[in-house]
Amino acid sequence: MYHEANQANDASDENEDAQSAYAYPLLIKRLLHTPMAHAREQEIVYRGKVRISYAQLQERIARLANGLERLGVKHGTTVAVMDWDSHRYLECYFAIPMMGAVLQTVNIRLSQAEIAYTIDHARAEVVLVHTDFLPVLEAIREKLPRVHTLVLIDDEGNVTPPPGLEFADEYERLLASSGTQFDFPDFDENTRATTFYTTGTTGLPKGVYFSHRQLVLHTITVMAALTSPEDGQRVHRGDVYMPLTPMFHVHAWGMPYIATLMGLKQVYPGRYVPDRIVELIREEAVTYSHCVGTILHMMLSCPQAKTADFSKWKVVIGGGALPNGLARAALERGIDIFTGYGMSETCPVLTLAQLMPSREPRTLDEEVSLRCRTGLPIPLVDLRIVDEEMRDVPHDGLASGEVVVRAPWLTQGYLHNPEASKVLWEGGYLHTQDVARIGTDGYLQITDRIKDVIKSGGEWVSSLDVESLISQHPAVAEVAVIGIKSEKWGERPAAVVVLHPECAMPVSAEDIRTHVMQFVETGKISKYAVPEIVKFVDAIEKTSVGKLNKKWLRENFD
Template sequence: MRGMMMDVPLLTTSIMRHAAEYHGDTEIVSRLPDGSIHRTDYARTWRRCGRLARALVALGLSGGDRVGTLAWNGHRHLELYHAVGGAGMVCHTINPRLFPEQIAYIIDHAGDSVLFVDPGFVPLLEGLLDRLARPPRVVVLADAAGMPASSRLPGLLCYEDLLAEAAEDFDWPDLDENTACSLCYTSGTTGEPKGVLYSHRSAVLHAMAIVAPDVFALSARSVAMPVVPMFHVNAWGLPYAAPMVGAKLVLPGPKLDGASLHALIEEEGVTFTAGVPTVWMALLNWMAENGRRFGPLQRVIIGGSACPPVMIERFRAHGVHVVHAWGMTETSPLGAASTPKAKHEGWPEERLAELAAKQGRPLFGVGLRVVDGQGREIARDGTAHGSLLVRGPWVASGYFRQEGAPAFAHPGWFETGDVVTMDEDGYVQVVDRTKDVVKSGGEWIGSIELENIALAHPAVREAAVVARPDERWGERPLLVLVLHEGQYVTWAEMARFYEGKIPKWCIPDAMVVVEELPHTATGKLQKARIRDMLRAGKLPPALTS
């Protein structure tokens, strides 16, 4: 017997329509590249989405066509998110921080019919032309006065002119909820970047899950500032989640330095924000140097890479609650969030801090398994570690245009590449990435814990741990540090700093101090490059005991 409920498809189109109808006067604030502030609201944004959808059809685009974007977080990029998918096309957000050859590969592999770019990215696109097999048409996200000149890109189209020529009463198609709505490529740390193709259904379900109290806790009373870029895995779903609940949106544009972010938080009354650890470390350092405090900010989501416990403590000192989250491009991205349960009430502060440092427990809809090398589930005791597997309605089942690729090693499950522990309540803690674990004398040493300990030292600004070849043990951990300006620390001092915090055999045997560490386009440490530098003898001499 089937239930007698209406068969209404889950479409992203319904999100902005709902926001316009019931939260129409709620503000959307954008900082533009020139530093000025643009203000609009959900009602006007929905009307402009209609114009944009008509403009896309006028350009000759139809269902399934890919529409690329090279843009920061702003009101026009938000319009693209909702108009492109709603019109039956695929919004392909491209990370401009990737290497040029990766960007060119992604544009070609996706088969983008048209690119919408911020004016500041026109020179980047000009430099890519010779690498592109099929250069798409280009629309600049500007008005006529803000159009750049380009001798290499003739026929640039103006975004505002396209919208001005289109009516706003678009007949939004009644799509199947499994229709693709957006596309995002992995950062390609190994091999070429791979495309993850999201559906309307997956995007809506993901947004509904993350607004929950134990995840983002978003509501119509929230003022949300996604610092995570909209070109990175759907800005963690916030362009859908914020309008879904009617939250005020503050879009920071390209200026993500401490002073700019703090000003927006104070001036716009931001209560919620989300981003990667490197951005928050820079903000916290700026605030410490300038004696500033957070006024309205209540909650910050930290993900993308493991959040050091010292960062959680620094936010708490400002009265800001941190939620440590886990996810990846293939999981839309949120899969787990670390918030306490009723049983944790009354726990001592140090135990609550340990809990907050974990990546968290799975959201409803997400299944997690931790297995050993033979595929057997390990004990959920918070100590045994193994490979993390994930499945769910917003988890990728494969990659775009790789339909003939080998099936996943564990049928029905996606292997994340993370080595984790899991406790009896389902809280996972990432010990390391599979490729970054130090294998010493037959035992695994996780690099993340060693890095977090080093980051608690007052002289250390950034830390990475990689494996160094060792004749006796096979591998031993090497500590690579960036120090705060004017600071100095000896190896003996760092070795003492580790004592009593981890088993003695896990303490790194050597230390290297460098001026900076390499990062991926999304702010993660590029440990593969550090290992390459070590093998090539390009690191400074190691300090040892």
């Protein structure tokens, strides 16, 4: 009787919600509640020249919304932004989606034709553009028939736009003439908030998009993951944050939203100039950043870095594998370096290579090995490695399969591209096209992209593994490994190598092959992994977001 009575009470309780109860949709505007309660005077810095408080940020967000509304932006309007990393971009991260409009973050490193395609394909109607990109906009203006309004972003305040471009206003003037209060409405949390375009190596860029709900859940979950470690590889309220991943690329990995929610001091560097970035780290006491490995390598190689103190700097490396050589060099400089993994389609964070507590001190080799692994899934991520039939492969550190995932913040498809969306989500899981293995300890290790795996003599050779081994040669600054055609073996590895500028001793291709052979002899890698060709170059071609451009290398290798 007692059990039956409780069941009846439970059933009746389902209909007893107060009519005045507030459902609290997960909207981006919610991320501002906490910092406005306890961090109103905290600083946001742009290039060391502009400083605003969080209280001013809130006012400027309202001013921007009022100004854009006056220019015709309404719920559903797509607003494209072409700017360097700045406080203005942060304001756009909030104001535009909080209006119910869609923020398009334009990849300004694409070709002019690709930039025109992405703006038009996203159906943007308003473009905010920095003066540095006026030549690009002038060249593509006729290819943007949907765009009816331009707003100029002028750092110096003295640029005269080309005669072919008509601007409705300049960004700071627009804000100055607008009110400091805006009634940001409630709406469905599944409303699209942002869109941007992947930098795929084949075909036209693909548009991915994210809702308010997805961005809020990504923000909260990644924050939980980053704040949870006992010591190291973590973020806390005393940190000073500076992104070194462009704000046009996957919301700078979502970190500006996290930093704002936590009320951190934020530093935005503008255009990436290595010496200036090192100065900002020193002058603003920056303690947390994220970037691709090539950016960190570029920074550590600049003159200012030689005497810089990086002992309080934590850096997440993503967008590609963290080579052992770079990790070792960073640790020796005192940098708390570790890997993060995700992709444009995943908002992006899926895993972090944070160290688990250990009673025994680790050697440098052990530290390097753990920090270079792809990491453990963050909360709410359902991550599998599967064969071609979508069957799980063993988590024994040996078996490989494709990484497929589910999480509440993954893009639900490609914008206006149902066929590609179907392929992306085949079988109800998002397909990453990454090949990986999972160890008995649960750590994921990406071994390659499906398209970059080298098939040699019946064996699969991981280009990432070979790159990591070559990077450990003391003379090697940077390396890319690709597969080249071989009549006998199908494919053979070829290495493209950049040597350290201060390398005094001559280094030959045979020296690199001998270096790799030592790992063959210890059983760490197959003999098929020894590169048949080693090519020395001054620089390695990169994609628009700083990744090694292996498609270009394969097409232009001779």
